[in-house]
Amino acid sequence: MNTPTARQPDIAVEMRDIVKRFPGVVANDHVTFIALRGEIHALLGENGAGKSTLMNVLSGLYTPEEGEIFINGEKVVFHSPRDAIAAGVGMVHQHFRLVPTLTVIENVILGLDDPKFRLKLEGARAKIQSLSEQYGLKIDPDAFIWQLSVGEQQRVEIIKALYRGAQILILDEPTAVLTPQETEELFRTLRSMAEKGHTIIFISHKLDEVMAIADRVTVLRQGKVVATVAIDEVNKEKLAEMMVGRPVIFRIEKPEIEPGEEVLRVEDLHVRNDKGLPALQGVSFVVREHEIVGVAGVSGNGQTELAEALYGLRPVEKGRIFLYGRDITQASTRDIIREGVAQIPEDRHREGSVGNMGISENLIMKHYRRSPVSRGPLIDWGYVRDFARKLVKRFNIAAPSIHTKARLLSGGNLQKLILARELSSEPGLIIAMHPTQGLDVGATESVRKQLLEEREKGAGILLISEDLDEVMQLSDRILVIYEGQIMGETPGEGADRNEIGLMMAGENRSGTGDTSLQRNTSNA
Amino acid sequence: METAFIITILATAIQAGAPVIYAAVGEIFAERSGILNLGVEGMMLVGAVSGFIVAVNTGNPWAGVIAAMLAGGLLSLIHAFLTITLHADQVVSGLALTIFGAGLSSFLGQNYVGVQGPQFNPIHIPVLSDLPILGPILFDYDILVYLSVLLIPLSAYFIHHTRPGLHLRAVGEDPATADVMGINVARTRYIYTFVGGVLAGLGGATLSLAYTPGWTEGLSGGRGWIAIALVIFAFWEPWRAMVGAYLFGGVQALQFNLQTIGITIPTYFLNMLPYLFTILVLVFATGERMKRHLGAPAALGIPYIRGER
Numbered sequence: 001m002n003t004p005t006a007r008q009p010d011i012a013v014e015m016r017d018i019v020k021r022f023p024g025v026v027a028n029d030h031v032t033f034i035a036l037r038g039e040i041h042a043l044l045g046e047n048g049a050g051k052s053t054l055m056n057v058l059s060g061l062y063t064p065e066e067g068e069i070f071i072n073g074e075k076v077v078f079h080s081p082r083d084a085i086a087a088g089v090g091m092v093h094q095h096f097r098l099v100p101t102l103t104v105i106e107n108v109i110l111g112l113d114d115p116k117f118r119l120k121l122e123g124a125r126a127k128i129q130s131l132s133e134q135y136g137l138k139i140d141p142d143a144f145i146w147q148l149s150v151g152e153q154q155r156v157e158i159i160k161a162l163y164r165g166a167q168i169l170i171l172d173e174p175t176a177v178l179t180p181q182e183t184e185e186l187f188r189t190l191r192s193m194a195e196k197g198h199t200i201i202f203i204s205h206k207l208d209e210v211m212a213i214a215d216r217v218t219v220l221r222q223g224k225v226v227a228t229v230a231i232d233e234v235n236k237e238k239l240a241e242m243m244v245g246r247p248v249i250f251r252i253e254k255p256e257i258e259p260g261e262e263v264l265r266v267e268d269l270h271v272r273n274d275k276g277l278p279a280l281q282g283v284s285f286v287v288r289e290h291e292i293v294g295v296a297g298v299s300g301n302g303q304t305e306l307a308e309a310l311y312g313l314r315p316v317e318k319g320r321i322f323l324y325g326r327d328i329t330q331a332s333t334r335d336i337i338r339e340g341v342a343q344i345p346e347d348r349h350r351e352g353s354v355g356n357m358g359i360s361e362n363l364i365m366k367h368y369r370r371s372p373v374s375r376g377p378l379i380d381w382g383y384v385r386d387f388a389r390k391l392v393k394r395f396n397i398a399a400p401s402i403h404t405k406a407r408l409l410s411g412g413n414l415q416k417l418i419l420a421r422e423l424s425s426e427p428g429l430i431i432a433m434h435p436t437q438g439l440d441v442g443a444t445e446s447v448r449k450q451l452l453e454e455r456e457k458g459a460g461i462l463l464i465s466e467d468l469d470e471v472m473q474l475s476d477r478i479l480v481i482y483e484g485q486i487m488g489e490t491p492g493e494g495a496d497r498n499e500i501g502l503m504m505a506g507e508n509r510s511g512t513g514d515t516s517l518q519r520n521t522s523n524a
Numbered sequence: 525m526e527t528a529f530i531i532t533i534l535a536t537a538i539q540a541g542a543p544v545i546y547a548a549v550g551e552i553f554a555e556r557s558g559i560l561n562l563g564v565e566g567m568m569l570v571g572a573v574s575g576f577i578v579a580v581n582t583g584n585p586w587a588g589v590i591a592a593m594l595a596g597g598l599l600s601l602i603h604a605f606l607t608i609t610l611h612a613d614q615v616v617s618g619l620a621l622t623i624f625g626a627g628l629s630s631f632l633g634q635n636y637v638g639v640q641g642p643q644f645n646p647i648h649i650p651v652l653s654d655l656p657i658l659g660p661i662l663f664d665y666d667i668l669v670y671l672s673v674l675l676i677p678l679s680a681y682f683i684h685h686t687r688p689g690l691h692l693r694a695v696g697e698d699p700a701t702a703d704v705m706g707i708n709v710a711r712t713r714y715i716y717t718f719v720g721g722v723l724a725g726l727g728g729a730t731l732s733l734a735y736t737p738g739w740t741e742g743l744s745g746g747r748g749w750i751a752i753a754l755v756i757f758a759f760w761e762p763w764r765a766m767v768g769a770y771l772f773g774g775v776q777a778l779q780f781n782l783q784t785i786g787i788t789i790p791t792y793f794l795n796m797l798p799y800l801f802t803i804l805v806l807v808f809a810t811g812e813r814m815k816r817h818l819g820a821p822a823a824l825g826i827p828y829i830r831g832e833r
Contacts, residue, residue, distance in 0.1 A: 082706045097701040099694050101822070110694055111705030119685050 011073065012037040012168055012199040013058065018067035020053050027053040028064070029223040035168070040190055040200040042214035044243055046440040047411070049220040051203045055170045059091035060084030071168070090161025091170040096153050100146040104128070104139055108160050131162050136189050150298060151182035158189070168199045175209055179298055180468065180501035187213050207236045219243055244441050252448055252473065255456065259476065260289030263324060263429050263460035270318035271309045279305035281484040282319070287429065287460040292451065294475030294492065295464040297504055302484035303464045304346060307433050310462070311343050312336045323429065337366055342427035344418055344435050348411065352418045355407030359399055360388035362406045363421050395420040396446065412443030419450055430454060433464045448474060468500065482506045527657065529785055534661050536777030541769035542672040543730040547751035548758065548765040549679050550723025556683065556760055557716035558696040558823040561603050562618025564724050565748025566625020571596040571728025573633040576739045580641040589729045596725020597718050599625060604717040608710050611827035626742065636739045643737035644668055668730045680762040692716060696821030699828040709828050724748065746799065753802045760821065775801045
């Protein structure tokens with residue numbers, strides 16, 4: 001059956017019956033995907049739905065087992081990203097492919113055959129400048145990548161694709177690392193590109209974004225296409241249902257609770273990062289019982305160092321940390337755990353679990369020193385088995401057995417395992433870092449509910465997250481961090497997104513010391 | 525007297541710096557591609573002995589130079605195969621190469637100790653070489669010294685202003701990105717590890733055919749290690765490596781010449797000086813490096829396996 005659609009002039013991309021398998025999974029199961037010239041086409045789906053796989057097939061990174069690809073009506077076979085770019089398909093990956101120590105120009109021309117030997121950069125510079133003007137992608141061609149903000153780096157990636165003549169541009173979760181203002185700017189650029197006849201394929205799992213930017217949307221679920229629809233024919237709820245396969249409740253009930261006593265007090269905290277540069281510069285705040293305090297900010301502004309310092313993993317240069325009024329600034333991590341601090345770490349695999357140990361062993365990792373898990377120097381394995389079974393059930397961890405190795409668990413189940421371990425000690429303070437990052441809608445829902453439950457029980461929670469929606473939804477108060485300083489605080493209820501965005505970009509609303517903006521410009 | 529002494533020191537410094545320049549620039553190329561090769565000492569020794577043997581048997585020092593470069597290059601390919609193809613630990617492989625090179629050079633050279641062979645002599649340039657002061661400092665060297673000086677601007681230009689140089693830097697900094705951009709990471713690393721070996725071999729030949737003509741066991745006397753240290757001191761830049769090599773040469777020259785002007789310091793102390801100096805240089809260099817944003821190539825010493833980040 002040779003459909004005539006391939007000949008239609010306004011079809012830029014047609015992927016027909018694409019099948020891509022990985023060991024144990026069918027990532028794309030007979031997926032057919034059509035994108036038109038001049039449209040912004042969103043590819044929506046949960047993690048593991050096969051969005052990135054499909055686009056990696058289109059950009060030449062993966063070769064599909066079955067199926068055909070047509071670009072502008074012509075059949076193509078890609079063996080590498082080079083073939084794809086030659087056909088006009090460019091992709092901006094979630095993790096940027098930029099060499100930090102090279103300049104913008106050098107990164108843009110990297111791997112090209114022109115210039116042949118001597119690096120004559122005038123031509124490249126002129127071309128980059130004209131692209132940057134044409135599409136409103138402001139960039140200094142001679143800046144080094146390490147000097148650029150994440151938003152600017154993304155512009156370099158887009159310019160890199162355009163420089164290579166990309167007519168079809170794929171962006172994989174492009175807004176995950178941007179402030180709301182940068183996101184707006186990106187959207188303006190994408191719209192202007194679409195008007196000029198480019199096809200934009202926009203991978204996302206954020207419904208609001210898709211509703212805001214896309215002309216049409218294709219929803220994937222478990223490797224299959226659910227539907228392709230025009231955006232004005234659907235609403236957020238419908239899209240969510242298509243994506244998850246069941247109705248989704250967006251509002252989580254968050255009961256009013258008066259915060260209780262002070263759990264954590266941080267005073268004028270100064271900490272250095274791994275490079276020895278200041279990461280936190282005078283951070284002060286308080287977390288009380290029954291309270292979730294959100295820390296919003298673009299990643300790399302000191303959040304990791306804050307969590308590590310509070311947990312005793314990073315030396316404090318100056319300032320003090322109090323837990324229930326007791327100074328724990330110099331306390332060891334072991335002491336801090338004993339005092340009832342729980343941590344949901346940023347990296348589930350590296351810091352949150354031991355991959356080669358079983359579920360039950362991972363679950364007792366914080367309890368093994370004390371009765372009833374241990375009896376003297378010995379561990380009571382009978383007790384551990386019961387304990388693990390109980391937690392697996394209560395936290396709904398899907399695994400063949402309690403001896404399953406942690407590294408074999410999916411992201412969502414591993415996070416449930418970590419939550420189970422951390423929350424089973426009935427902590428007074430929970431430091432949660434990106435607790436729902438990379439989780440699907442269902443798992444996200446359950447993690448958020450757990451945190452709210454802990455809040456009701458009386459824990460103080462420090463929620464560090466890049467997901468502004470999450471911070472706004474869960475927090476009682478929101479602190480915005482930028483370059484190691486708190487730019488300001490707003491109540492969680494009715495917080496102004498724009499206002500938070502400006503603070504995330506370095507505007508100081510705390511009224512203490514207005515040097516951050518100046519420092520920012522001199523650093524650039 | 526004073527002037528003569530300073531002239532001697534400077535001239536000896538440049539002479540003594542030449543073999544170290546070759547080895548250090550070679551190592552800069554290898555490390556810029558992400559391959560740490562601690563086998564420099566071994567490659568220099570094997571280069572020195574092969575160059576000398578071939579020069580003695582052919583009577584042609586140029587044939588010796590070519591043999592030395594090939595020998596150094598071949599040895600480096602062992603390291604390249606182990607670390608690039610088999611993803612072996614670069615430190616272990618490099619150390620093994622040095623030990624192997626020391627043994628191999630002793631074995632090959634056992635019948636050549638004390639043998640007289642052809643050598644490169646200083647080139648007398650009319651007028652220039654006869655200039656007072658400048659003549660002996662700048663224009664009284666053998667060809668290998670001049671070539672070592674020429675190598676500096678050429679390699680600096682290559683690294684920073686050519687397309688292959690750009691690819692070299694990208695591979696050493698971020699092989700995953702270079703791979704996605706269509707650069708062959710393994711091939712690039714093989715090439716520059718080989719270049720590093722060739723230059724280390726040439727450094728060895730400079731010792732056995734020009735600086736201290738002849739062969740004795742352990743001829744390089746730790747210069748390979750000093751070259752590796754200089755690469756760090758130089759922040760992977762050829763110009764700074766040259767400065768470092770001449771500083772090292774200068775300290776060595778002092779060691780020879782202090783006695784001639786009547787300053788009596790135990791020879792053991794003087795022998796120690798260049799190495800003490802190198803340690804100081806490292807302390808100073810790494811201290812400064814902390815303050816800078818640029819340091820070692822980010823992927824130095826890390827095997828690249830596609831799909832693992």
